[in-house]
Amino acid sequence: MGDELAVAVRSERGAVIAEVAGYIDMSTAASLRERLFGLVDGGQPLIVELNRVTFIDSAGLGALVAVARRAGAHGGSLHAVCSRQQTRKLLWLTGVDRRIPLTATVDGALTLLKASRDAPG
Amino acid sequence: MTEDTAAPTAPPGGRETADYVQVKMPAESAYLSVLRTAAAGLAARLDFTLDEIEDLRIAIDEACAMLLAQAIPGTDLKCVFELGADLVTITVSVTAAEARMPARDTFAWTVLSALAGSVDSRLGPDDRVSIVLAKRRGG
Numbered sequence: 001m002g003d004e005l006a007v008a009v010r011s012e013r014g015a016v017i018a019e020v021a022g023y024i025d026m027s028t029a030a031s032l033r034e035r036l037f038g039l040v041d042g043g044q045p046l047i048v049e050l051n052r053v054t055f056i057d058s059a060g061l062g063a064l065v066a067v068a069r070r071a072g073a074h075g076g077s078l079h080a081v082c083s084r085q086q087t088r089k090l091l092w093l094t095g096v097d098r099r100i101p102l103t104a105t106v107d108g109a110l111t112l113l114k115a116s117r118d119a120p121g
Numbered sequence: 122m123t124e125d126t127a128a129p130t131a132p133p134g135g136r137e138t139a140d141y142v143q144v145k146m147p148a149e150s151a152y153l154s155v156l157r158t159a160a161a162g163l164a165a166r167l168d169f170t171l172d173e174i175e176d177l178r179i180a181i182d183e184a185c186a187m188l189l190a191q192a193i194p195g196t197d198l199k200c201v202f203e204l205g206a207d208l209v210t211i212t213v214s215v216t217a218a219e220a221r222m223p224a225r226d227t228f229a230w231t232v233l234s235a236l237a238g239s240v241d242s243r244l245g246p247d248d249r250v251s252i253v254l255a256k257r258r259g260g
Contacts (some may be wrong), residue, residue, distance in 0.1 A: 023154060025154070026150045026186045057179055057232065058231075061228055093232060
């Protein structure tokens with residue numbers, strides 16, 4: 001069972017974008033976390049795109065929070081992109097959206113990132 | 122099963138007793154997706170909305186994930202769906218080495234209790250731990 005989760009990685013305007021497809025539950029969250037850890041260890045900002053995620057639960061949210069923490073420790077950051085209502089609801093319910101900025105589009109996340117880079121201090 | 126040929130908008134309501142569907146599977150996380158699919162199919166039979174079905178998929182997943190964390194490897198996870206007219210009650214149980222009530226101060230419990238209408242956990246005989254969740258259509 002190795003096809004449940006796929007991650008496609010690309011770079012855009014100084015950020016790494018990881019497009020995740022499949023489901024994120026306790027059987028796949030650890031491998032996703034490890035994969036994303038590898039993308040934040042260089043200190044570049046990471047945007048994780050969740051629109052093709054068909055299912056995510058608290059194990060998946062825990063993995064994202066771990067990645068955000070690791071990104072912060074390496075001088076980077078984590079943004080999440082999702083327009084699916086159910087996923088957004090879950091992030092909001094658990095308060096994860098206060099820790100990981102959430103936008104509906106990759107462009108929105110890139111704009112947020114640029115704004116935080118340009119912000120004084 | 123003449124009921125299946127009735128208009129899809131007719132819920133299997135009006136009957137005196139509930140239907141029971143039981144799923145028994147290895148207590149392994151790899152099977153969670155199968156159980157989520159079963160839950161979605163059964164909720165659709167009760168005419169739950171897409172949002173309600175999605176809530177139920179997540180709720181049952183969270184309940185199972187919590188129990189799998191303490192299940193004895195090689196044993197089974199048992200899931201019983203009780204299908205009422207507009208209410209589904211799901212009891213998930215595993216056998217644990219040191220059975221304990223699931224912690225309630227976790228992401229998982231927050232999600233579970235928010236998405237299911239009601240949730241309870243029980244310690245039964247024979248080191249059996251159960252989570253019972255119920256969700257009503259339109260409720």
